[in-house]
Amino acid sequence: MTQLSDKAQYSQNIEKQLADLADNTLQGMLEAGDKIKNCYRLLQKNEQHGNIVREVLRDQGTFYELEHYPKGDVHDSDSHSQYFYHAHRGIDGENGHFHTFLRAKGMPGSPEPVPYDGDTQWPAGNDALSHLIAISMNPRGYPIGLFSTNRWVTGETWYKAEDVITMLDNFNMDLLYPSWPVNIWITETMRLFRPQVEELLLKRDQSVDAWHEKHPDKDVYEDRDLEVTSEMLIDVDKQLDAVTKELKSRTH
Numbered sequence: 001m002t003q004l005s006d007k008a009q010y011s012q013n014i015e016k017q018l019a020d021l022a023d024n025t026l027q028g029m030l031e032a033g034d035k036i037k038n039c040y041r042l043l044q045k046n047e048q049h050g051n052i053v054r055e056v057l058r059d060q061g062t063f064y065e066l067e068h069y070p071k072g073d074v075h076d077s078d079s080h081s082q083y084f085y086h087a088h089r090g091i092d093g094e095n096g097h098f099h100t101f102l103r104a105k106g107m108p109g110s111p112e113p114v115p116y117d118g119d120t121q122w123p124a125g126n127d128a129l130s131h132l133i134a135i136s137m138n139p140r141g142y143p144i145g146l147f148s149t150n151r152w153v154t155g156e157t158w159y160k161a162e163d164v165i166t167m168l169d170n171f172n173m174d175l176l177y178p179s180w181p182v183n184i185w186i187t188e189t190m191r192l193f194r195p196q197v198e199e200l201l202l203k204r205d206q207s208v209d210a211w212h213e214k215h216p217d218k219d220v221y222e223d224r225d226l227e228v229t230s231e232m233l234i235d236v237d238k239q240l241d242a243v244t245k246e247l248k249s250r251t252h
Helices: 015-019 023-044 052-054 161-170 180-192 193-212 237-250
Strands: 069-078 080-085 096-103 129-137 145-147 229-233
Touching: 015 180, 015 237, 023 052, 023 180, 052 180, 069 145, 069 161, 069 193, 096 180, 129 161, 129 193, 145 193, 180 193, 180 237, 193 229
Parallel strands: none
Antiparallel strands: 069 080, 080 096, 096 129, 129 145, 145 229
């Protein structure tokens, strides 16, 4: 399998992305970064559970590939957000990754799934859910990448990227379980890297469309040969430096 470090690069147009954002959006990204750093600070005070990954695996027993952690996933009944952590990709530098979702009741504007005439039954009604983005974690418990996946990977309901982007504002894990710092961290990570998440979602649809053109005889959403649809490296410190630089450039 292609290694993450070879396959993905930190967004080459992050400066342009930031230049297009409003001041209050950039300030919000800085605030998100401050909350992320505070989560790290609090967790590091506990030697036994000193990072995000170890905290989410706390009291979960043996860590097995493909199984969801914590068991049963994490659901916020108010925002209808959801996530779980697991491992299976075998990529150098990745311990595992978080998958983030929004369920039907949390979706703004009641979007319609894309047209589909295949044989697989997608979750519908109140059971519908959309995968937002996956967050790759290194063995030290820090985020190193974001990626999107094909529909079959998560068993989701497929919405066009523009609709998924509107869902991002509604992702909010406001819970004590399984860990308040982890829930704050995952909420704020989505906020800090919002430009990259949007870029990856748009690239996701482009990848699916291109794949379908090359394989018109296959159900593109169920094709096991298409798993990861877009991917890039991320770095909290580099992101915060770029945001700070952009804001400072606007004061002159």
